[in-house]
Amino acid sequence: MKVEFKMPKMGESISEATIINWLKNVGDVVDAEETILEVATDKVDSEVPSPVSGVITEIRFGKNDVVKVGEVLAMIETDESSSGKKITIGKTQHVNQKTQKGESLNNDLILNVEVKSHQPENKQQLKSNPDAFLSPLIISIAQKENLSLEEVQSIPGSGAEGRIQKSDVFDYLKNRKYPIKSVSQNNPELPKSTYPKPVIQFSEGKDRIVEMDRMRKMIADHMVYSKQTSPHVTSFIEVDVTNLVDWRNKNKDAFAEKHNEKLTFTPIFVDAVAKAIVDFPMINVSVDEKNIIVHKDINIGMATALPSGNLIVPVVKNADQKSLVELAAAVNHLAESSRNNKLKPDEVQGSTFTISNVGTFGSLMGTPIINQPEVAILALGIIKKRAEVITTSTGDEIAIRSMMYLSLSFDHRVVDGFLGGSFLRKVGDYLEQFDINTAI
Template sequence: MSIYQILMPKLGESVVEGTISKIMVSEGDTIVEDDLLLEITTAKVDSEVPSPVAGTVTKIYCEEDQLLSAGTLLMDIRLEGEEDDEQEEVQETEVASTEQERPQDQTKRFLSPLVKKMMNEYGISLRDLEKVQGSGVGGRVQKADILNYLAKQEEVAPPTQKSHSESFKSVIENPSPKVQTPEPEVFTANGDYLEMGNTRKVIAQRMVESLSTSAHVTTVVQADVTSLVQWRKKTNPQVKEKHQVSISFLSVFVEVVTKALKRYPKLNSSIVGDRVLLKKDINIGFAAATEQDDLFVPVVKDCDELNIIGISKRVQKLIDKVRDGKLGIDEMTGGTFTLTNFGSFKGLFGTPIINQPEVAILALGNIEKVPAVIETELGDVIGIRHKMYLSLSHDHRIIDGMLAGKFLQAIVEEIESYNPNVI
């Protein structure tokens, strides 16, 4: 018989696990293509998982409220029309993912996202990987195989290399460290308890993990966006008529930040062990909240290949999907830099928490009319200007104050002179 194996979908660079929040089928159920199988909760989204095939659910390996890694086997489906006495043929699919799982470069072995992450984290090369005997189906390398390999390296390392192998100790002794949130002190008070949903629990854990991972520093600057406000007011009616989209301030900052990231690529990087990965793609995420207080970070992919019209259309499409509850996991993964808009609720500025494994996040403050000194040929005068604060939280492990200042200055210079011809 032909069997489809439903695997935990690839959840993105920074999210390698998810919680099974609801199982919608039982063993023995007959299903058709696109029938919903289960719901998965991650740090980014609650996602429904449809079946890519028609058939019968023969085995369910997961349970509700179970936390699982990407690539974990969830259930078996016997294909429609297949008889039990036919030769068994196992096929695998990671549902709810727009990308097929690809092997590591220059190797034909299947590597799960978790194994790839561990290879990068502990400096295991492809040559080293050839020494690892996989214990999974078809000889696949699993987490336990990597840990066994690291343990053997610890045992055979000569004294001169012992310090290098020390970096493996923590993962061998405690392979899945979790940041523990202390229980609050119990006290008596009038009030009602509000249960945290799965999404909010994961967000809380990720925020604490980020603070314990990156050395957070926030730098704040002020920008005069009077010209931008006037340009947008004048241009948007024509843009909407010609391109069926309005240019938002958020879209403008996506474009401007993209240009700054090209000048200062270290802001578009991640720290992998003791190395810095400078990313070639520029994928900018932005924080978007719903009326139910759910927070999502959709990602505008390949920003450096888009003009302001293309960016505006992508941003609006993603916002519509957030509001309609149709945002997919693939639309919230792969981000390299994040924007968050404190100005949506009149906030002047803030100190945002970095979205791991990125190294910086930019907060946009509220645009306000303020009195300001204006330099003219006849001397200084007081005038009304539109101004806003920009606050950049950055990882001080690799980004110092000078680099953060140059990056912010590049954004300010670009935004204060913003005047593209889009008509």
């Protein structure tokens, strides 16, 4: 019998994926659970296994095609006689990771193998919806295709609650005839910039062209979107982490022996940030048009460099509820998985606040770009020893202290200087007054 090989479900909010590569061709023999396809969503690349053993008789989509979840990708001829069978593949291998949005994914891929015909979807009438939610990816596509805001908002969405997906935009572009003109309420005829695009000098034989990979393009789009969306303000403070550094240096070997976990500074930083968020919950929010979404969970993202040089943000979930030992275990697992490209989809989703340890690369401080849809991001600079004037019980003294800069970039639409400065100072206080008894 012939079995339909469908685009698997990859999460509650994921309704489509892009085909990266077919590992098998028409006529090839495949075994059950053998990887035959690589696909990409907005968040993670995955290897998709065959649900059954048999021979591929038809492939309906090619490389770079965007396919909705549940659509038939290929037909497999098999000797099995069962129909309407549902097969759950318990484990999924992930070949690469991307920058994330705050959405949750399932760890497993569920393949529905059914023999039935598809009913065509009802097409909606083209009508602009000013309340339509546009994701950063949709905005990026619209900018590249020169679509006006009203035109994008008029596209019927096939996602959850009518959300516009990539495939909706691509389908619209294929049939686009008469674009809807964008109308500005205040300035209907805004003058275009006359400044010419700078000419890039290219020397044959010396310079070389390196095309951005897909992940780098998404990072670029995400960064540009963040700067265009949030008015960034960055505040700085300097903190004395001498006691913290001394404690770690004295106890890291014993900690590793007792708990079987390496103790870096990162879990200590995560702990301080989580505690400060509890004190200032309005820093743990997202902006939805005119509404502020206050997140109950405190999920700390860690900006991490991949071996490829790209960036990803694995997430420590419910960081405020974890001890230092648990935070160390979570941080070590995520860091190791990042280095080996083994992060699961759920491990790069749902962050509500992000930290970036720029000191790892020797930077004194940084002005990080907010990880949308969050409203703040903290950069931690390098820890350096230097002579400082300190106040003791006997008066002012000059001493060698371990100092570091903290910088907080925040969205000035909802985070004012008082909140941003108070939160940043609180993080510094927790680091300076680090108490191992409460941390562990």
